[in-house]
Amino acid sequence: MNGAESLVQTLAHSGVDLCFTNPGTSEMHFVAALDRLPGVRCVLGLFEGVCTGAADGYWRMARQPAATLLHLGPGLGNGWANLHNARKARSGILNIVGDHALEHLRFESPLKSDLDGVAGSVSHWVRHARSAAEVGADAAAAVAATRDGALGCIATLALPADTAWGAGGVPQRAPAAPPAAPVAGEAVDAAARTLRALGSRAVLLLGAGGSASEAALHAAAAIAAATGCRVLAEFYNPRMPGGRGRPRIERLPYAGDAARQKLSGAEVLVLAGSVEPIGFFAYPGKASQLKPEGCALQTLATPQQDVPAALQALAEALQAPSAPHADPAPLGVPSGPLTPESIAAAIAAALPAQAVVVDEAVTTGRGFGPAMAAAAPHDWLQGMGGAIGYGLPCAVGAALGAPGRPVLTLEGDGSAMYTLQALWTMARESLPIGVVVFANRAYRILQGELQGVGARMSGPKAAAMLSLDHPALDWVALAKGQGVPGCRVDDAAALCDALKRGYAAGGPFLIEVPC
């Protein structure tokens, strides 16, 4: 058994049964081993950012790490931005990066690069395999390194070609993931005292571990009803249940001033798997921190801990009954011209039950919350690291991580261009993914950010740098070019209808929405 075969067997034995691949020459023995041995499904991406973003989406839905197969330093470089996003989402990913044979690394060949440097700048864990005999143990250690309590980590294993082709491989099995640490009763009791004492002057702030669990959202709503405290979620969440039957938990706004307003009057933030809220960017003359001056932080649960259990324990300590829940009125079929409201209504009305929504509609999607509360139950996934280009790849991984559930991806035209190669993988794997591209033909968010940072500009060079309208992108053509059927709609009823037809067809589809 060679090193590559021991690696494949170790992955299969350790529950890593999916690999997003973009291989090259130095990975050929690993490709051959994947081919010969059962247990690991391979999905090809035509750009490495598709592979790493898909692994992020897969973790969010399956709570299991997927592997990526990348080609030396440049392959990892191409996947870097979506690894950054996954790192901020605390998704677990195992990167396997082929490298030159160890002997060959002495020389300055074209693909020689500072692989450990680029890997280390985005990974929690990096190892360079040294021999075929050790690759199995290296891989088992890498699988273990993809978890940190309730959170996931980025683990990168560099695989020199000779450690793959060399003989003497020994398959291993990674230890089972330990459960997330429970929260001590003292922290629960202290949080209960704070919330009872302060009522609406306290904010219970949910982070990723809490906002991803429907039970945790119900517990948080019950806690609010019993104590009068405010409940908020962080402004970006890796996964958040929403729609009918789920409590609607407001998110902290993206804009700093609005977030400060939302937190005003708070004397304590009780952190449930969250961290202190910080502005996305800094702005001249404004603080980075968003909480009111003098507002204290009290930790109920760290992000690594079992946040849902902590919230349920807190609800019990408060003897909080279930909160009364009233769904909004059912949605009618929208009609009329495309406006932010009618677009949101059409998307909400057409959404199938248990859909997964990947939100990268940078500006257009900000106001969708109220309409989505009336939609069928769904999960809402957001970009966590601020690097655009996460949406289409994330949808690929979400569809594979939640088989049988339809996926809807909301994209800005600017962000969709970064990793449009994901459309091809959607077509190749016949994934049930709808893509709605909001074609505002601009980096609209930057046009807004200009005022925020106080930069004065009115000239043609700046306008040209923030506008995408010359030439206009034709998303129906870009989808067709990759085997995805598409259409353009001009009013809300047509959008709703196109979505319903797309979901019914069962494969990928794209809708361009001018806005």
Added chain:
Amino acid sequence: MNGAESLVQTLAHSGVDLCFTNPGTSEMHFVAALDRLPGVRCVLGLFEGVCTGAADGYWRMARQPAATLLHLGPGLGNGWANLHNARKARSGILNIVGDHALEHLRFESPLKSDLDGVAGSVSHWVRHARSAAEVGADAAAAVAATRDGALGCIATLALPADTAWGAGGVPQRAPAAPPAAPVAGEAVDAAARTLRALGSRAVLLLGAGGSASEAALHAAAAIAAATGCRVLAEFYNPRMPGGRGRPRIERLPYAGDAARQKLSGAEVLVLAGSVEPIGFFAYPGKASQLKPEGCALQTLATPQQDVPAALQALAEALQAPSAPHADPAPLGVPSGPLTPESIAAAIAAALPAQAVVVDEAVTTGRGFGPAMAAAAPHDWLQGMGGAIGYGLPCAVGAALGAPGRPVLTLEGDGSAMYTLQALWTMARESLPIGVVVFANRAYRILQGELQGVGARMSGPKAAAMLSLDHPALDWVALAKGQGVPGCRVDDAAALCDALKRGYAAGGPFLIEVPC
């Protein structure tokens, strides 16, 4: 004057008059300064790999560094692979990477990352600006750092937002680039003695600095004619003149066995700006080094030195007359079905004089050499770092770096997908770039590499990982989606005709060639 304005003025004063931009919020003050002040042209890319690859192409033609404007760590990550390629081409590039305001970097905001780590893994020079007052001096130092003798370097300046918006900026001017160091007479005399003594048992090996200069190629041909030595160029070259009226210098083959065969019998390699030849990849049981055992290396000129002057001095020392030069017979209009030979003939026959050819036709283009020798005079640019996705961006930069010259880009379908966003910039800037995509619908090079590494595989998983035919990419649609007119051709005459019509129209165009 704020820091951003001092940066723009420093660039303009230092001869950096072109910036490939993909900005975000943290770069808004720099964008505003570019807008207000004259002297720096901005070209927008919809993906950062387009910006960095374009800067590579620009250096190769203009021999001046362009700037890139990138958005924090992820923006640099997206540009990493083409910076790697540029680093191997020894192109000079000045990256300006926006970062959070210094105060904001204390916090773990979404876009916080190990920016210095990812920058350091691909740059020769990295600096993080610390105050608005120092930005001008930092920028001047960065411009100076883009040069190392005859070679270019990757310099990366991180620009925290507050150093851009802060007051007290002081524009500076980078010192003029020093000329490349001349070669000592002793090295020239020693090389002359070796070549005279060994004749065909010596190989004069040209590296980037020599192969890029028409005068150097003529000198090398004269040296060969006078001494009987063999002349070869490295297997990849950043820029190499070819076509009618230029000596045809053979390149070392890509495949290791063929390269070893080509060098067999050599007792000395005389290095003219080249380095010891090393295999692209390692293969089981084969050496990385390509020269015969016992073959000595003798340096005429290092890559940093003035290689063309060294070759001319060597020709003079050998009293070598100009070599007789006979062009191949003129090309007729090709006809018949598309074969490697007829494709090469059509491309060569249609090529306008002084065209710049960007070669990323990974497998299809390998045999084009003989036909191109009969084409009109041109420059031939190759990917230097082995990271595919360099071609379309490089063409953008080459067109801007060589105004008035038509550009032809030869692309594989696999490689073109990595950075297809470059097509949009070609359309936006109305650049005279023809793109020929060879649609073999496979990672054909990997299908060949399999045998080279001795990996056995025959199963469907491996076949699926190396094949792009399900679904087939429609390059005419992908071009149309970005505003570039395209067509598909079915025979050699149609290819030749489509090329001629495209060149005549003067803007970008794309031709899909099944093969």
